[in-house]
Amino acid sequence: MRCGRLESVHRLPPVRIFSGIQPTGRKHLGNHIGAIRQYVEGQDRGDPAIYSIVDLHATSVAYDPAALPRYVYDTTAMVLAAGLDPDRCILFRQSDVKEHTELCWLLCSVTAHGDLNRMHQFKDKSAQQRELISAGLFLYPVLQAADVLAYRAHEVPVGDDQRQHIELMRDIAERFNAAYGDVLVAPEHRIPEVGARIMDLQEPTRKMSTTASEERGLIFVDDDEDAIVKKLKSAVTDSGSEVRRSEDKPGIANLIEILAAVRAVEPDEIEREFSDSRYGDFKVAVAEEVANYLAPVRERYGQLRPDEAALEAALQQGAESAREIASDTMVDVRGAMGIGAPRPA
Ligand code: AQP
Numbered sequence: 001m002r003c004g005r006l007e008s009v010h011r012l013p014p015v016r017i018f019s020g021i022q023p024t025g026r027k028h029l030g031n032h033i034g035a036i037r038q039y040v041e042g043q044d045r046g047d048p049a050i051y052s053i054v055d056l057h058a059t060s061v062a063y064d065p066a067a068l069p070r071y072v073y074d075t076t077a078m079v080l081a082a083g084l085d086p087d088r089c090i091l092f093r094q095s096d097v098k099e100h101t102e103l104c105w106l107l108c109s110v111t112a113h114g115d116l117n118r119m120h121q122f123k124d125k126s127a128q129q130r131e132l133i134s135a136g137l138f139l140y141p142v143l144q145a146a147d148v149l150a151y152r153a154h155e156v157p158v159g160d161d162q163r164q165h166i167e168l169m170r171d172i173a174e175r176f177n178a179a180y181g182d183v184l185v186a187p188e189h190r191i192p193e194v195g196a197r198i199m200d201l202q203e204p205t206r207k208m209s210t211t212a213s214e215e216r217g218l219i220f221v222d223d224d225e226d227a228i229v230k231k232l233k234s235a236v237t238d239s240g241s242e243v244r245r246s247e248d249k250p251g252i253a254n255l256i257e258i259l260a261a262v263r264a265v266e267p268d269e270i271e272r273e274f275s276d277s278r279y280g281d282f283k284v285a286v287a288e289e290v291a292n293y294l295a296p297v298r299e300r301y302g303q304l305r306p307d308e309a310a311l312e313a314a315l316q317q318g319a320e321s322a323r324e325i326a327s328d329t330m331v332d333v334r335g336a337m338g339i340g341a342p343r344p345a
Pocket of ligand 1: 020021022024027029030031032033034035036157158159160161162195196197198199207208209210211212
């Protein structure tokens with residue numbers, strides 16, 4: 001039985017996986033369900049699975065330079081606590097691999113200004129900026145394309161909010177290949193069927209967001225049980241009483257989706273099970289299960305986070321492997337674009 005499974009796994013073509021996550025301090029339930037747990041699943045399938053703590057992206061909006069190195073360790077500890085293992089995947093800090101920034105500039109030559117102007121994230125985030133809408137925020141999707149294309153990754157696990165960026169990244173890769181020859185791989189997104197867009201608990205028509213949500217609207221992965229129960233009990237719902245999804249019930253639909261994602265079942269199953277329940281009882285059930293689901297991650301995070309030397313060592317080990325792959329791609333990109341000294345014939 002076991003042999004049969006292994007044989008069929010070996011017949012599958014190798015899939016290279018890449019995803020990046022911002023070091024924005026505490027991570028929320030949306031990050032965990034939409035992205036981080038897919039990273040862990042990819043670790044077993046990826047050949048290799050490559051994950052980056054994208055500190056360069058953090059500079060595209062106002063940020064605290066003194067806090068950024070600590071936030072990188074927070075996020076590193078968080079993904080390790082969720083189950084990433086630096087010996088079974090490549091985990092590194094984006095700024096340690098200089099190829100990302102070089103490729104970003106080169107990809108600008110095949111990126112349409114008009115396409116960047118249409119990016120929802122740019123529109124939303126530029127509206128949030130008080131002092132400066134930086135060119136970095138505008139170019140964010142090009143750096144993100146460079147992150148993935150530098151590894152010629154086939155698959156990018158992300159939440160639904162990144163769909164448009166991945167489509168742009170495919171266009172960039174295809175335009176590059178049409179102009180300079182077949183060098184880059186146009187990747188596919190891997191967006192989970194359930195839990196791809198976890199919504200804010202207080203404003204359930206908006207996604208749960210690090211920068212836009214208030215504390216009450218977010219569940220942090222390292223929130224303790226009391227905080228989780230309090231936030232979920234006070235989640236906004238409508239005036240009805242039926243536990244079912246519909247457009248006029250975004251709050252209850254979000255809680256159904258959260259419980260389905262936590263249990264890894266279809267939302268229909270949750271609706272059937274709670275068809276006779278009242279909102280209050282349903283919220284208590286969701287709160288208890290979310291708290292139980294996150295408890296081992298929180299505990300492990302508490303053990304890993306204090307050892308910054310070990311976190312740094314894991315990131316350095318990953319950077320070495322990442323550099324090897326990315327520098328290979330850059331030799332081809334530079335050659336194809338006629339950048340640098342001519343290659344020997
Ligand atoms: N609400 C969400 N539901 C499901 N997936 C989500 N992701 C983000 N929000 C949700 C996914 O998490 C991954 C990491 O996102 P990031 O690097 O952008 O980290 P962040 O900036 O801390 O997360 P936010 O909340 O997305 O911040 P804002 O809103 O400030 O930009 C990505 O794969 C993302 O899709």
